[in-house]
Amino acid sequence: MQKEKKIRDVFLKNEVEFKYFKGNILNEFQEVTKNDGTPFKVFTPFWRNAEQKYLSLPPSKNYIVKKRTKVISFFKNCVEPKSILPKKNWYKKFENYWKVSENDSKKVLSSLINDKIKEYGSARDFPSIEGTSKLSPYIKHGQIHVSTIWKRCNEIKSKGIGYRKYINELGWREFSHSLINFFPEFLKGNYRKEFDKFPWVKNEKFLKAWKSGMTGYPIVDAGMRELYETGWMHNRIRMVVGSFLVKHLRINWTEGEKHFRNCLLDFNKANNVAQWQWVAGCGADAAPYFRIFNPILQGEKFDKEGKYVKKWIPELSKVPQKFIHKPWEMEMKYQQAINTIIGKDYPKPIVIHEEARVSALKAFQSLKKN
Numbered sequence: 494m495q496k497e498k499k500i501r502d503v504f505l506k507n508e509v510e511f512k513y514f515k516g517n518i519l520n521e522f523q524e525v526t527k528n529d530g531t532p533f534k535v536f537t538p539f540w541r542n543a544e545q546k547y548l549s550l551p552p553s554k555n556y557i558v559k560k561r562t563k564v565i566s567f568f569k570n571c572v573e574p575k576s577i578l579p580k581k582n583w584y585k586k587f588e589n590y591w592k593v594s595e596n597d598s599k600k601v602l603s604s605l606i607n608d609k610i611k612e613y614g615s616a617r618d619f620p621s622i623e624g625t626s627k628l629s630p631y632i633k634h635g636q637i638h639v640s641t642i643w644k645r646c647n648e649i650k651s652k653g654i655g656y657r658k659y660i661n662e663l664g665w666r667e668f669s670h671s672l673i674n675f676f677p678e679f680l681k682g683n684y685r686k687e688f689d690k691f692p693w694v695k696n697e698k699f700l701k702a703w704k705s706g707m708t709g710y711p712i713v714d715a716g717m718r719e720l721y722e723t724g725w726m727h728n729r730i731r732m733v734v735g736s737f738l739v740k741h742l743r744i745n746w747t748e749g750e751k752h753f754r755n756c757l758l759d760f761n762k763a764n765n766v767a768q769w770q771w772v773a774g775c776g777a778d779a780a781p782y783f784r785i786f787n788p789i790l791q792g793e794k795f796d797k798e799g800k801y802v803k804k805w806i807p808e809l810s811k812v813p814q815k816f817i818h819k820p821w822e823m824e825m826k827y828q829q830a831i832n833t834i835i836g837k838d839y840p841k842p843i844v845i846h847e848e849a850r851v852s853a854l855k856a857f858q859s860l861k862k863n
Contacts, residue, residue: 792818
């Protein structure tokens with residue numbers, strides 16, 4: 494916001510004509526407040542008001558872009574792509590998973606409307622199926638506007654639970670942008686200041702294991718490997734890996750936020766910071782810290798057959814369904830029979846769930862004593 498004001502002041506000082514254009518959000522953050530003008534801190538009342546605010550706006554006009562008659566270059570010395578791209582072509586692999594263009598964004602949106610949104614409410618939780626929209630990279634890079642997505646969704650005649658669940662996801666994005674603008678401290682640290690005294694643990698070995706997908710918990714490791722390989726991670730799994738970092742390993746959420754910032758193709762500052770603080774329990778309207786995901790049960794519930802795990806962790810491809818989310822429980826003779834030795838071919842758990850849970854709850858209780 495301060496940057497925009499500085500640019501505006503420069504234009505005004507130099508008598509340069511300019512126009513304001515809304516960013517890639519439905520409402521400008523300052524347009525959605527309580528009746529007394531103060532910002533919302535809880536999602537549900539925020540989104541109820543924001544949605545009504547957007548619905549009350551006059552329909553936007555469809556402008557036809559005129560074909561240019563001549564080429565005008567405003568830049569004599571442009572930056573050469575080769576000078577800013579990484580020297581190693583690690584990013585080339587993303588071309589195997591994404592075709593990021595305006596035309597492709599429209600195809601992905603049509604797929605959401607025609608094939609996914611009806612079952613979105615339940616399908617979005619299962620990482621082995623194409624149940625999420627996968628529009629976030631296109632929103633991030635400006636190939637599609639959220640108002641376009643809203644318009645197409647609103648054209649659906651039979652609006653069921655799937656429609657409402659998806660629209661609420663757009664709402665969380667709006668809420669995140671509202672939070673970082675009204676409460677810029679979100680970008681610098683804990684919104685809930687009592688977490689400034691939380692006994693986080695510094696453990697580079699555990700952090701490295703988490704980043705590289707080598708924690709010994711298959712559902713966590715599959716998510717981290719998907720992220721590194723594709724630049725994206727399934728929404729349900731984002732919550733699981735986030736919870737594991739801040740609660741099982743008790744590593745500060747800022748480390749996870751930084752890693753996601755460096756890896757996500759759909760990185761959005763507001764979403765990333767707000768979601769990490771939501772998982773850690775230190776944000777506005779956040780999940781309580783004592784809500785600790787059990788990575789074994791999460792895997793068994795949302796990846797029952799282990800298809801997602803086996804896709805991203807090929808060394809576990811021969812592990813039977815019974816043990817796919819807890820391979821360390823296989824007897825050694827079975828590990829030898831399938832040539833998958835836990836502790837050699839795939840790591841043993843770096844922490845024990847039950848012990849980590851107790852430790853996390855004890856750390857959380859310490860905040861109440863301060």
